[in-house]
Amino acid sequence: MRKKLNKKSQHEIAGFVLIVLIVSIIGVxxxxxxxxxxxxxxxxxxxxxxxxxxxxxxxxDCAINYVPQYRELQDLVKECYKDKSGxxxxxxxxxxxxxxxxxxxxxxxxxxxxxxxxxxxxxxxxDIYYSYDDDANAREEILSFENGNFENCSSVVGGNQPTPVSxxxxxxxxIDLMVCKG
Amino acid sequence: MILKKGRLKIQVHKNFRKFLVxxxxxxxxxxxxxxxxxxxxxxxxxxxxxxxxxxLMYMNIHEDATRIAEERxxxxxxxxxxxxxxxxxxxxxxCVDGDKLISLVGxxxxxxxxxxxxxxVITFRGFGKSENELVECNFAxxxxxxxxxxxxxxxxxxxxxSSFIALxxxxxxxxxxxxxxxxxxxxxxxxxxxxxx
Numbered sequence: 160m161r162k163k164l165n166k167k168s169q170h171e172i173a174g175f176v177l178i179v180l181i182v183s184i185i186g187v188x189x190x191x192x193x194x195x196x197x198x199x200x201x202x203x204x205x206x207x208x209x210x211x212x213x214x215x216x217x218x219x220d221c222a223i224n225y226v227p228q229y230r231e232l233q234d235l236v237k238e239c240y241k242d243k244s245g246x247x248x249x250x251x252x253x254x255x256x257x258x259x260x261x262x263x264x265x266x267x268x269x270x271x272x273x274x275x276x277x278x279x280x281x282x283x284x285x286d287i288y289y290s291y292d293d294d295a296n297a298r299e300e301i302l303s304f305e306n307g308n309f310e311n312c313s314s315v316v317g318g319n320q321p322t323p324v325s326x327x328x329x330x331x332x333x334i335d336l337m338v339c340k341g
Numbered sequence: 342m343i344l345k346k347g348r349l350k351i352q353v354h355k356n357f358r359k360f361l362v363x364x365x366x367x368x369x370x371x372x373x374x375x376x377x378x379x380x381x382x383x384x385x386x387x388x389x390x391x392x393x394x395x396x397l398m399y400m401n402i403h404e405d406a407t408r409i410a411e412e413r414x415x416x417x418x419x420x421x422x423x424x425x426x427x428x429x430x431x432x433x434x435x436c437v438d439g440d441k442l443i444s445l446v447g448x449x450x451x452x453x454x455x456x457x458x459x460x461x462v463i464t465f466r467g468f469g470k471s472e473n474e475l476v477e478c479n480f481a482x483x484x485x486x487x488x489x490x491x492x493x494x495x496x497x498x499x500x501x502x503s504s505f506i507a508l509x510x511x512x513x514x515x516x517x518x519x520x521x522x523x524x525x526x527x528x529x530x531x532x533x534x535x536x537x538x
Contacts, residue, residue, distance in 0.1 A: 205412065205415050206504070209506070217507070217524050218523065226514065227515055267465075270465065273468070
């Protein structure tokens, strides 16, 4: 009789452990799904894409052929790519196009995002590179700069702006901007 | 008379040691009690878990609704830049013509034309300045100014959504006319109804 009772209690303990295990597994799956969904929301931002798109039309003070044929930022991006490819380009007055591009672009992004530890935008990183159509992994670095520290970001939002180099080219210039939100 | 087991146990419960109660009946009672407690505990546990899940889901729904509403306002602000009243003559997307904009400043007739409680544009030189420092644009000081106020209904509860645009105008130099563009912010305000200030 006692042996039978022991067996029954053993069964009950085993059942209880099984229930605890099932509930724990369900909880872990639910938590992982919830956290995973949070990360998915971080990626795209219309605001950043608009910033990049609008800044491409920004007129710089760099004229290459004559004044007042001042170049837009998107023209300077292409000119800088040509400069990096060995075809030296400079603005009237002797300044290098890539230097002007970096100065103007940095000024626009700094003022547009108002990056500081106290503001909602804590840091940013901008990459300009040439990507080949036939090889998604191959890229040629054109220019890169950043401001602030990518630490303790509550989220990271980003935007991309593709710029075609020419009608016959096999690739395009892409501009990536990642912003650390505080 | 045939009595069911359950009824028997209830009868036994009422006996309070007055009569001898068979051992197997006491055990049965305990088992029913155990099961009842277990059922109540499991029921409460699942209710708690359900409430926790519902809270999390509701939180996400609320966040999603806010995000979608903001994105809708943002896209309507972006679409506004491409409307004929604002768009640049050159085929540029997300571009506002400054010369058109200055002629729209202060026109009350547009207050009911767009679904915004206020409509403003901050120029590049106005970025980083406080509201008091911004120089309001008019025909006299254009383009050396910071803020275009197309209209402002001055509502109490307003949420402003801004979108980056290119603000272009015609310039004249060395006998040539050219487009001078700069980064700017188009700000659309939406009245929050049912929210106390």
